[in-house]
Amino acid sequence: MDKDATLTLRGFEIYKGFLQSAEQTRMVSDLREVMKLAPPFSPQTSYGKPMSVRMTSAGRYGWYSDQTGYRYTRTHPSGPDWPAIPESVMQVWQTVSGVSRVPDCCLINFYGEGARMGMHQDKDEADFRWPVVSISLGDDGLFRIGNNERGGKTESIWLSSGDVVVMGGDARLTYHGVDRIRFGSSALLPKGGRVNLTLRVVD
DNA sequence: CAGTGTCT
DNA sequence: ACAT
16 A cells, blocks of 8 residues: 555545555455445435435444435434444555544445536534545546535546545545546446445544 | 536 | 536
């Protein structure tokens, strides 16, 4: 694993090719075990439209959305606690986060063909001093970075399998999103698509 | 407003 | 990019 960010864009530290192929394969295998215990679902937004990504979580908390709004929950919507965050994922946080505290939540987002994520802030956590760490697996995704308020100019970068992004400091509350997926661009996932993991300290 | 549609 |  590398230690220095490949580049920094608007305060987002981007580690290109952070995970080797074998590490990515191992992580996907670990995530399949998580999915057996916590099947992915498509959350509803408060606006009434479902998100195009499918998601699940691991850790003490999972991120959830319905007509009531966004929140962290202690359990999967079907009832059980969220599974533990895999060690392979924890190792990435330990190496790049720069903090000794362990993350509470690993949100697992699945982007199929045509899926995207609108521009948003990560602001459902209690303390924004903790960074957010993002891991990309599978197909390339066009990641867009905006500003600390809605609107204004944005910059985009393609993230590919094995890339890691750290959002901390001034970038912690920066708007960001995913505009599109190059479906089938990676062979990591047999059925194609992109998986993004986001690690957070919730409380 | 973590979505979607429309226009530049 | 921006209105909603």
